[in-house]
Amino acid sequence: MLVVRSLRPDRVSFCASSFIVNNLGSKFVEPPVLDMNAVVEDSSTKTPLIFVLSTGVDPTSGLLQLAENSGMANRFHALSLGQGQAPIATRMIKEGVREGKWVYLANCHLSLSWMPQLDKLVEQLQVEQPHPDFRLWLSSSPNPEFPISILQAGIKMTTEPPKGLRANLKRLYQLVTDQQFSQCKKPEKYKKLLFSLCFFHSILLERRKFLQLGWNIPYGFNDSDFEVSENLLSIYLDEYEDTPWEALKFLIAGVNYGGHVTDDFDRRLLNSYINQMFSEEAISTAFFKLSSLPTYYIPKDGPIQSYREYINLLPTVDDPKAFGQHPNADISSQIIETRTLFDTLLSLKPQVSVTLGVSQEDKVLEMAADVLRRIPPNIDYDNTAKLLSLDPSPLNVVLLQEIQRYNALLEKIRFSLINLEKGIKGLVVMSADLEEIFTCINDGRVPPVWAKVYASQKPLGAWTRDLVLRIEQFEKWALTAHPPTIFWMSGFTFPTGFLTAILQTTARQNSIAVDSLSWEFAVSTTDDSMLLGMGPPKDGVYIKGLFLEGAGWNKKDSCLIEAAPMQLVCPMPTIHLKPTDKKKSSKGMYPCPCYYYGNRDGSFIVTVDLKSGAEVADSWTKRGTALLMSLDS
Numbered sequence: 001m002l003v004v005r006s007l008r009p010d011r012v013s014f015c016a017s018s019f020i021v022n023n024l025g026s027k028f029v030e031p032p033v034l035d036m037n038a039v040v041e042d043s044s045t046k047t048p049l050i051f052v053l054s055t056g057v058d059p060t061s062g063l064l065q066l067a068e069n070s071g072m073a074n075r076f077h078a079l080s081l082g083q084g085q086a087p088i089a090t091r092m093i094k095e096g097v098r099e100g101k102w103v104y105l106a107n108c109h110l111s112l113s114w115m116p117q118l119d120k121l122v123e124q125l126q127v128e129q130p131h132p133d134f135r136l137w138l139s140s141s142p143n144p145e146f147p148i149s150i151l152q153a154g155i156k157m158t159t160e161p162p163k164g165l166r167a168n169l170k171r172l173y174q175l176v177t178d179q180q181f182s183q184c185k186k187p188e189k190y191k192k193l194l195f196s197l198c199f200f201h202s203i204l205l206e207r208r209k210f211l212q213l214g215w216n217i218p219y220g221f222n223d224s225d226f227e228v229s230e231n232l233l234s235i236y237l238d239e240y241e242d243t244p245w246e247a248l249k250f251l252i253a254g255v256n257y258g259g260h261v262t263d264d265f266d267r268r269l270l271n272s273y274i275n276q277m278f279s280e281e282a283i284s285t286a287f288f289k290l291s292s293l294p295t296y297y298i299p300k301d302g303p304i305q306s307y308r309e310y311i312n313l314l315p316t317v318d319d320p321k322a323f324g325q326h327p328n329a330d331i332s333s334q335i336i337e338t339r340t341l342f343d344t345l346l347s348l349k350p351q352v353s354v355t356l357g358v359s360q361e362d363k364v365l366e367m368a369a370d371v372l373r374r375i376p377p378n379i380d381y382d383n384t385a386k387l388l389s390l391d392p393s394p395l396n397v398v399l400l401q402e403i404q405r406y407n408a409l410l411e412k413i414r415f416s417l418i419n420l421e422k423g424i425k426g427l428v429v430m431s432a433d434l435e436e437i438f439t440c441i442n443d444g445r446v447p448p449v450w451a452k453v454y455a456s457q458k459p460l461g462a463w464t465r466d467l468v469l470r471i472e473q474f475e476k477w478a479l480t481a482h483p484p485t486i487f488w489m490s491g492f493t494f495p496t497g498f499l500t501a502i503l504q505t506t507a508r509q510n511s512i513a514v515d516s517l518s519w520e521f522a523v524s525t526t527d528d529s530m531l532l533g534m535g536p537p538k539d540g541v542y543i544k545g546l547f548l549e550g551a552g553w554n555k556k557d558s559c560l561i562e563a564a565p566m567q568l569v570c571p572m573p574t575i576h577l578k579p580t581d582k583k584k585s586s587k588g589m590y591p592c593p594c595y596y597y598g599n600r601d602g603s604f605i606v607t608v609d610l611k612s613g614a615e616v617a618d619s620w621t622k623r624g625t626a627l628l629m630s631l632d633s
Contacts, residue, residue, distance in 0.1 A: 001016070001019065009338045009339075010331045010334035010335045011334070016341070017029050034158075034159050036062060036063070036066045042155065046125045046126050047153065047155055048137075049136065049157065050137075050138045050139070050140065050155065050156050050157065051137070051138065051139035051158065052140065053140060053141045054160060055208070055221075057159045057222070058222050058224060059139060059157075059159065060104075063137060072102050075100065075133070076104070078104040079103075081108055081111035081114070082107070082111060090121065093105075096130075097125070097130040097134050100131030100133035100134050101131075101133075101134065102135045102137065103135070103136050103137065104139075106139045108138055108139065109140045112146075115146060115147050122136070164316060165202045165296070165322060168206065169311045172198045172201060173198065173307055173308050175226070175227070176230070176304065185237070186237045191301055192282060192301075194230065194233065197230060197233060200252075200278075201221065201226045203322075203323060204219075204270070204273070205221055207323055210320075211337075212624070213329045213549070213623070214333075216601055219261060220260065221257060229256050236248055236251075243283070245278060249274045252274060253273075269622065273622075277290060286300070291323070295315065296314070324622025325622065325623055326550065326551075326562065326563055328550075328568055331566065336598075346443050363442065364424065365421060368417045372413075375410055375414070375467065376410075376468060376471050377410075378407045378410055381404060381407060384400065384478040387481045388481060395483055398492075398497055399483075402494075403478060405494075406493070409453040412450065413450055416450075420441075444459050444460045444461065446458070446460055455597055455603060456597060456630055457598060457599060457632045458633065469488075470491040473488050473491045486531060486542040486574055487541055487544070488545045489543040490629040490630050495596070495629065496605060499577070499605075502577065502579060506539060506540070507579075516581050517581055519579065519608075520578040521575055521577060522575070522576040523572070523573055523574075523575050524542070525556065528544065528574055531574060539579065540578035543575050544573075544575075546572040547569045547629075548571075548572050548628075549568070549570075549626050550625035555573055557611075558611060559613035560611065561614070569628065589609045589611060590609070591608075591617070592626060594607070597628060608627055
């Protein structure tokens with residue numbers, strides 16, 4: 001496993017699963033099937049039954065079915081918790097205890113302020129004699145504020161969401177009853193679009209496995225979204241002679257599923273899928289393809305059983321191409337999964353000193369001394385401010401702000417490392433902050449107190465080397481009092497401020513409003529040495545240091561191409577950012593988002609228009625193609 005970890009980190013999880021199966025047995029890697037009847041038999045009136053919610057799974061329908069089978073349908077009361085629901089929930093529990101009802105309180109994580117009161121009600125159950133038929137059902141997402149005493153007193157259950165397109169399609173077609181399937185007045189349209197809707201729902205759920213290449217922010221799409229969309233589909237097909245495509249697409253993707261989506265680029269992806277799957281071709285074309293693979297298509301018209309039989313023939317392991325993804329996307333997500341696994345293992349490691357060999361304290365002292373030795377001295381802010389005082393241009397203001405931030409960071413690093421050394425030697429008290437710094441350095445992570453100046457996911461060694469390069473760029477700029485010909489944009493703590501300064505400079509030069517300017521992008525086809533020889537551009541700036549994720553780059557034709565196998569990121573050539581007040585043509589272009597680092601949630605910087613090459617822009621949207629300013633290593 002150590003060899004696999006070193007050579008192919010994307011294969012560590014498979015290797016770990018094989019190791020567990022060979023040494024402990026397969027039952028330790030296969031989730032057991034939840035038998036609700038057995039759970040009821042094992043429970044008592046004093047035992048709360050708790051569903052630990054996982055994304056994409058709603059236990060409500062299964063619980064309703066269980067109540068019906070147990071003869072409790074008329075005495076089953078459910079309530080979704082939230083603001084103002086606490087008094088109703090309290091009354092329902094007291095009535096249930098007295099009259100022998102099943103009480104289901106869903107989404108306890110949305111009413112955390114009421115949880116202490118629920119804790120007391122559960123405590124009372126232990127001393128009271130409730131009606132023998134009474135059961136208290138709870139559901140909650142994992143939350144540290146959920147009362148531990150309720151968890152200890154109750155029976156915990158969780159249902160893992162089905163994995164794979166086949167399993168999701170199979171489950172959705174089990175939710176659709178024969179009556180639902182045949183009640184629409186336009187059965188031919190309904191059956192085809194129902195399959196499109198099921199595939200659409202399954203794709204949205206399963207994209208999560210690609211992590212940042214799937215969604216910028218993971219969303220909790222659930223069965224309710226599908227049920228409402230199916231209902232809308234049936235009603236609109238019945239009401240209108242011509243299929244109202246725009247209304248259907250807006251209500252399903254824009255309102256129903258789109259209600260979860262908060263990121264603009266995730267919304268663009270959602271619209272890309274709905275436009276592909278809900279179109280006139282989906283109805284008029286026989287065996288309409290739902291992906292680039294020939295395996296996934298809308299089957300021929302028939303009874304509901306024929307659709308279920310077709311789903312059973314689908315592959316159990318999904319090809320990334322089914323999602324419009326590149327095979328490299330699997331590798332990227334598996335590497336991140338491995339990193340998370342090892343971070344979790346590190347967090348469980350006992351924090352004790354080693355008696356044999358090098359102790360933790362000696363190791364941390366050595367690493368701290370190495371960081372202190374590597375980091376450069378502060379940049380001379382006062383002298384730089386004096387040099388630039390005659391030219392208060394927006395770029396010079398940005399330079400002074402960056403110097404202030406980096407000087408503050410360097411001072412914080414020195415102060416904390418010197419105090420840490422004193423704390424280890426017993427000369428000062430080890431505060432909570434010093435303990436945290438000690439643990440982070442021991443684990444090779446950047447202490448959070450250092451990471452506040454700029455965002456980064458690099459380990460400590462790579463972060464220190466990166467910091468030295470950042471300081472070098474601004475130190476050289478400060479010494480010469482001239483901006484570099486090519487800016488390393490990743491070196492800025494606040495790149496948005498840098499981009500705004502360029503727009504302000506152009507606006508002042510041309511006497512136009514800054515908010516009327518947009519960006520024009522030209523990716524260089526020549527080497528940096530030639531650009532350096534020619535000097536700075538007349539308008540805008542040259543920037544370097546960006547990386548392309550989810551695609552490759554054709555330097556000759558200056559356009560996007562398919563990434564080579566195992567090529568997870570591709571270094572981008574220098575880009576000319578030119579402010580312009582003219583409207584740009586989006587034909588043949590892919591609006592590529594640029595993020596600060598791999599974790600895209602909240603790290604958006606700017607949208608860069610890149611030539612889409614042989615593929616249409618939607619293809620790169622489905623691949624999650626983006627520019628990154630900083631890598632994780």
